[in-house]
Amino acid sequence: MPTVVYQLPDGSASSVDVxxxxxxxxxxxRNNLPGIVAECGGSCSCATCHVYVEGASAEAFxxxxxxEQDLLEYLEGARSCSRLACxxxxxxxMDTITVTVAQSNDS
Structure with a gap:
C-alpha cells in the first residue's frame, strides 16, 4: 500500500497509508488532515486540493x-510543480509519495 507524506502548511508532516x-x-x-479542503469532492472543478509535488514523487504520476492545467493556470500560488490532489x-x-499542501487551500 502506498504511503503519502503530507507536508502541512503549519510545518508539520503526516504519513498516511492510502x-x-x-x-x-x-x-x-479520510484522515482529517488540515489544508486540503476538497470542496468539489474530487471532480477537478474547485482547486481547493492544491499541492506541490516534486522529484521522484512527481514522476510517479x-x-x-x-x-487540471486550466485550473492551475489561474490559481494563486501556483508553481511549475503544482498539482490537484484529486x-x-x-x-x-508506488512506495512513498511526498506532497506539500499549499497554504492557499486553507482560505
Whole structure:
C-alpha cells in the first residue's frame, strides 16, 4: 500500500497509508488532515486540493490533464510543480509519495 507524506502548511508532516486506486486527496480527507479542503469532492472543478509535488514523487504520476492545467493556470500560488490532489491516483507499485499542501487551500 502506498504511503503519502503530507507536508502541512503549519510545518508539520503526516504519513498516511492510502490504498492503490485512491487519490492523494482521498488520503487527506479520510484522515482529517488540515489544508486540503476538497470542496468539489474530487471532480477537478474547485482547486481547493492544491499541492506541490516534486522529484521522484512527481514522476510517479501521469502528466496533468488539460482540465487540471486550466485550473492551475489561474490559481494563486501556483508553481511549475503544482498539482490537484484529486487528480493524483496512487498506483499499486508506488512506495512513498511526498506532497506539500499549499497554504492557499486553507482560505
Amino acid at each position: 490504498p492503490a486506486g485512491q487519490t492523494v486527496m482521498d488520503g487527506s480527507v 501521469d502528466e496533468p490533464s488539460m482540465e 487528480q493524483l491516483v496512487l498506483g499499486a507499485t
